[in-house]
Amino acid sequence: MAAKVDLRRFPGFLTVTILCLFVLYAPLIVVAVYSFNASSSITNWGGVSLTWYADVFTGPEAPKFQKAALNSLVIAVCAATAATVIATLAAVAMTRAGRFKGKTLGFALINLPLMVPEVVTAVASLVFFSAIGFTTGLMTILIAHIVFCIPFAYLPIAARMQSIPDMFEQAAMDLYATPREAFKLVLLPLMTPGILSGFLLAFIISLDDFLITNFVKGAGVETLPTAIFGSVKQGIKPNIMAISTLMLAVSVVFVSLSWLIGRTGQDKKQAR
Amino acid sequence: MTSPDIAVAVDRVIKRYGSVTALHGVSLDIRENEFFTLLGPSGCGKTTLLRAIAGFEDVTEGRILLKGQDLTGLPPHKRPVNTVFQQYALFPHMTVTENVMFGLLRKGWSRPEAERRVRDVLHLVQLSDFAARKPGQMSGGQQQRVALARALAPRPEVLLLDEPLSALDLKLRQAVRMELKALQRETGIAFIFVTHDQEEALTMSDRIAVMSAGRVQQVGSPREIYEAPVNRFVADFIGETNLLDVAVQSISAGQANVLLPGNHPFTCPAAAVVEPGAGHLSVRPERISLCPEDQGHLRATVTGHTYLGTDIQLHVVLVDGETMSVRLQNAETTLVPDTGSVIGLKLETGAARLLAD
Numbered sequence A: 001m002a003a004k005v006d007l008r009r010f011p012g013f014l015t016v017t018i019l020c021l022f023v024l025y026a027p028l029i030v031v032a033v034y035s036f037n038a039s040s041s042i043t044n045w046g047g048v049s050l051t052w053y054a055d056v057f058t059g060p061e062a063p064k065f066q067k068a069a070l071n072s073l074v075i076a077v078c079a080a081t082a083a084t085v086i087a088t089l090a091a092v093a094m095t096r097a098g099r100f101k102g103k104t105l106g107f108a109l110i111n112l113p114l115m116v117p118e119v120v121t122a123v124a125s126l127v128f129f130s131a132i133g134f135t136t137g138l139m140t141i142l143i144a145h146i147v148f149c150i151p152f153a154y155l156p157i158a159a160r161m162q163s164i165p166d167m168f169e170q171a172a173m174d175l176y177a178t179p180r181e182a183f184k185l186v187l188l189p190l191m192t193p194g195i196l197s198g199f200l201l202a203f204i205i206s207l208d209d210f211l212i213t214n215f216v217k218g219a220g221v222e223t224l225p226t227a228i229f230g231s232v233k234q235g236i237k238p239n240i241m242a243i244s245t246l247m248l249a250v251s252v253v254f255v256s257l258s259w260l261i262g263r264t265g266q267d268k269k270q271a272r
Numbered sequence B: 001m002t003s004p005d006i007a008v009a010v011d012r013v014i015k016r017y018g019s020v021t022a023l024h025g026v027s028l029d030i031r032e033n034e035f036f037t038l039l040g041p042s043g044c045g046k047t048t049l050l051r052a053i054a055g056f057e058d059v060t061e062g063r064i065l066l067k068g069q070d071l072t073g074l075p076p077h078k079r080p081v082n083t084v085f086q087q088y089a090l091f092p093h094m095t096v097t098e099n100v101m102f103g104l105l106r107k108g109w110s111r112p113e114a115e116r117r118v119r120d121v122l123h124l125v126q127l128s129d130f131a132a133r134k135p136g137q138m139s140g141g142q143q144q145r146v147a148l149a150r151a152l153a154p155r156p157e158v159l160l161l162d163e164p165l166s167a168l169d170l171k172l173r174q175a176v177r178m179e180l181k182a183l184q185r186e187t188g189i190a191f192i193f194v195t196h197d198q199e200e201a202l203t204m205s206d207r208i209a210v211m212s213a214g215r216v217q218q219v220g221s222p223r224e225i226y227e228a229p230v231n232r233f234v235a236d237f238i239g240e241t242n243l244l245d246v247a248v249q250s251i252s253a254g255q256a257n258v259l260l261p262g263n264h265p266f267t268c269p270a271a272a273v274v275e276p277g278a279g280h281l282s283v284r285p286e287r288i289s290l291c292p293e294d295q296g297h298l299r300a301t302v303t304g305h306t307y308l309g310t311d312i313q314l315h316v317v318l319v320d321g322e323t324m325s326v327r328l329q330n331a332e333t334t335l336v337p338d339t340g341s342v343i344g345l346k347l348e349t350g351a352a353r354l355l356a357d
């Protein structure tokens, strides 16, 4: 205990902390608060109302946003599902196949997209699609999303995998399970918290993505982030704040869920 | 080839991991219906041999036969043997019943039959009341019995146990020893039991194979291993012993004439491979008695003693500087010689043994 460096004693620690928290969260709070503003101004407070939330669903821009939201949802579900399946298989291969040639390379390739600047991936994806003559549209968005979601799905799944000793599969095979049955009946159920956690993370990453989507989407195809951006270019209206607040809420729910699921799995293991 | 009462025949098995050789040509015959123990220090290859029998490791050379059938190339799920793992490896997401039923269903038993068998086996290990629990909600001793039930349920031809008691505390471990032995009698199959605890091996086994550095040093009953060790390693590893440097003068019909330190002649049984020259005499501390200094085989000076409860251990040093320990029973009449006094030691003829290196 005594040997630990107590960061709280450093001069200015409190000031810096408060400053960081302010910069991080003040804009979010402002957006959330002003989404309940009765006035159509974004600077003057006109009392509490749900006008702008109603406007999101029934106002003149409602059909556009609804279509974009549906696109976002479909893409996020499909991309997260595909990425999770691929990431699960990759995690099993990386942790169970022993040492094999190119294992480190495989690990690097799986996680590289996290390091590459997103704009580079975006440009590369666009160039790739036009090079092979793929018409941009929903499909290109989906493919691009699957690719960049894989590492996000992979991380929680691999972390979970590493905490499962291989004695469980050996016990299963010792009890007459074929390798397939051992995977399905023993390994997969034990991995489930990691897989769910990975899926939720991938889902939210896909739902939020703007940059890559904006590059590879075809004309007239919008997801929620690109639709919001398009709308903002014509001036910020409070209905944007309402949508943003809704998305924020969805994100918070999913990230918390992902974290909670990952944690319950860990707790159970530690209790044993 | 193998006679019909051999359950598992290990035939000149060599196992290499890259440059490490874990098993250097191990041959063993494990009989039907016997409690067979693999005993040896950490890293001697016990687990490797057990895993080779279960099918988790391929052997580099040699083969393993189960009731005469060559197991080479057969994957674990096709071998009619079951394992009790050191960490139990109970499936944490399944109840006790589901754990025990797992092997039965995979083996193709019908559900009603499997259910009946699970009930019987849980009754056998006295866990009937725990059928609906998850392993995480049970004590270490209970989990150990679930692991046992799970491995016994599919009626394996041989049961493999890798240090199954090492996760239990001392009291429980001693109680479970007897249960395990009784279970082996009841099931009537061969148990191959791995341990590095010599007391466990001596109390439970029908026969013991003492291993060291990937080789089998000796196979025999607990009594043979303890009283007639073939070499220094076995004598030293099993129980406590005094190893004295002696001069071997002649050997005939398994009896050796040796000169003890202090040049007193002595005749004792010798291990098969000993030749005249320098040798080692193994004498158990409890097989030595005290006498007046000029009447024993050895003269010794007392350097101290340790109180052990049931026994008192006397520490002495011989004329040539070798140290020995002697066990005295802690009875009311026992006289413990004072430190510094010179005493005589008498060796029981049958209990001292001349060993090869």
Ligand SMILES: Nc1ncnc2c1ncn2[C@@H]1O[C@H](COP(=O)(O)OP(=O)(O)OP(=O)(O)O)[C@@H](O)[C@H]1O
Binding pocket: B017, B020, B021, B022, B040, B041, B042, B043, B044, B045, B046, B047, B048, B049, B196
């Ligand atoms: N997968 C492996 N790769 C390389 N070497 C190994 C491997 N498994 C075991 N060994 C080596 O083989 C030798 C025997 O190991 P083994 O696990 O059989 O010992 P053990 O007798 O069971 O010891 P313990 O009592 O500690 O469990 C050891 O030297 C060990 O380092």
Ligand SMILES: [Mg+2]
Binding pocket: B046, B047, B048
């Ligand atoms: Mg071992």
